[in-house]
Amino acid sequence: MKIKAYRTQFIQVLSTIFDEGEAESFFYLILEEKKQLKRIDLALQPDLEFSDADFQIWNAILEQLKLEIPVQYLLGKTHFYGLEFEVNENVLIPRPETEELVQWIVESQKLEVPIAIGRSEKSESKKLKILDIGTGSGCIAISLAKNLPEAQVFAIDVSEKALATAKKNAANNNVNVTFIHKNILEVVSLSEYDGLEQEFDIIVSNPPYVRNLEKQEIKKNVLDNEPHLALFVEDDNALIFYRKIAELAKQNLTQNGQLFFEINQYLGKEMIALLENMNFKNVELRKDIYGNDRMTRSSVQ
Template sequence: MQYVLGQADFAGRTFHVEPGVLIPRPETAELCQWIVETQKENWENVEEIIRKEFNISPDVAFEDINIFKEKGWFKRKYSRLRFIVKIVHCYIKARHTKLASPRPRIMDLCTGSGCIAITLSLEIPDSEVLGIDISDSACNVATKNAKQLASKAIFKNVDIFDLLEMCKTNREEHFKADIIVSNPPYICEKEKADMEKNVLDYEPDLALFVPDEDPLKFYRAIAEFASLELRSWGMLYFEINPLYEKETREMLEGFGFKNIETKEDAFGKKRMMQAMK
């Protein structure tokens, strides 16, 4: 029906869809909500730490204070060295939680219609969002959605495996993200028998299926890429196949990720995972 109408609702907005892109699911909207809530919660934690460290009055709006440049209030109170030491101290205190940036750089890998990238760009103010997809037509759909929804997210047509190789061979040019998120293909061929016929008939295999013998094919490449491309304490988010939750967690641990958490969707399935670099 969504392909006939040319649109699908997602996270309170209407997105253009067409054959060649996956129809956005409610579970994926839950993933976006988790990211937005975590970002807000973590930045409030960092704000609290910095306020205490610098004795900033609650009457002073935090967004009006540029803590990363020695101007105004900070310059009058602290030497350059003491200022830097105190800021580093704040970040060390915050590292035991999931440190958030007030203006995060976000990458959405396997972006499809752009629903995740666009939602995050609109829900997280001042974020810089880049969506990546192997499909040129998907990138065109995502760009159209960004324009229609007044999002600043941008999209590039790149294969994630090529992106990983470029990242490993060219260490000079990096996006250096604060958040990397992906809803990659994760359904095994053997699971087709349990799927609805309309999904099999109309939605793109490229966005859905992975080989039975390598169900974590995309997750492994994305995790390795994230281990190189995320800033320290940056966050990686996945929508996952509940059948491989344990294997996905172990794979992330193998790449050195920590504070790994799994979250159930509205149907009680282990559908989302987050990890810190």
Template sequence: MATVQQTLNDLRKALSAIYPEPEADAMARQVVEHVLQKSRVALSLEREAEVNEAKREVMARLLQRLLQHEPLQYVLGVAHFYGLELQVDERVLIPRPETEELVDLVVKDHRVQQHLHVLDICAGSGCIPLALAANLNTSKVYGLELSEGALEVARANAAKYNLPVEWLHQDVFEDIPGIAPHSLDIITSNPPYVLEQEKEQMRANVLQYEPHLALFVPDEDALKYYKRITDVAAILLKRGGKLYFEINEQYGGGVKELLQKAGFSNIKVVQDLFGKDRIVRALL
């Protein structure tokens, strides 16, 4: 019977055929931690412990999916986001670290305020509204999403943590009933922003598995979501309310300009940890 260390080595070797060595090593460790339900520290202390055949078979099935370039988060069924362990599958975009940076900015801006009213547009797995509901003093949190499949995932994530988010199943390009004008303190959105022309630069595990509805915008109308959400925000935000966007690094200036034209002020383009324009914050 193979030990924990042997199992890790076997997974790492197989994965290194299609992934760089550091990534293959990290993926192998996460698979073993997930299947054995043990922390990294525990596994390091039990490297010579035996792994039974049933567990090895589970890992072998997961490995085959990984070797087809399926993202690790879909294979394991979970993604970690701002202290939450969220269910994810092919109905939703995998939450990114850049989106955690957006959430962190919102939390830092509003941590002392009470009874906040918040709307997240293009909610996907629910990662943004759920993280804000868990970390801010909120009276009302809405998550708007077009995909019913994505909303099923978001509802499951909300139920897991007993977070009272009201989910709105609708298209942002249509009128949004049920939210009074000038009633919101915060609007956030990580809308589709990858250009169609950028597809050829993307890795197979993203392009083949993640929902294109949540990823891509037409090359000829790259700011379509930002234009529409800016218009919505001008109606639904209170005076002094804030709008937060995650953006394509190419369009910080373009998003800032359209916000200025819509009457927003104190507009700031924020760079992510890699030095790329990634978040735009504006005040109504």
């Protein structure tokens, strides 16, 4: 069968479950991974055909997609902030909104005003120290380590299986990140643990923030496949992770250190109030590309 003909069939089948654009994006993701062909290749070579073996592989993938298993899990990888990450059922699939959070952090460091001799005003002897709490696949920590190569990056997660994936991703992307297995809700002080710096210039977290009452808004492919441990919090204590991490940040951020969060889009006002009530300064709420309240930045002084 010609690949173009199979493409039409593939999209038609999945369009009963996903919108047509999403179904088409699945096709080209798989095409690039399985056949090393891009959209332009198929346009330029319309007579390309699948072998019988190809046909069997694609039909097997199609059956799994019909069950709404995420295509990233089927391929075993995804792209985030220009890097490739292994993903599996033990970690969340990184979202575009989280890329915006990473971009905000990177920009906040690269916008330092250079002085005449070409050095930044930040002392070169002081290495930037970053902590990512709830790292999952490691996408935030690894992207920051890659784009801020002068930084010393640490990452914490409660899941040993998630950390195993994150370690692979760090190695595959040639960065050094110190990974630590801890339940952040049980941590009294970050300085208690060997190998973890006592003070950080940046603490960042994308913790669980979806309330149980919002489950009906979650797509079936996410709800049935991605780890609930990394997604959900109780309705009556939705800010539990933010409160705990902010308490630790008060103890462990350097002077003028910054705290970045990805947040629940419905709880922007509550997040601002929490940070201001805890005496964080310069509290800023930022929307994502979809216009939702999605991230905060604040500092200690």
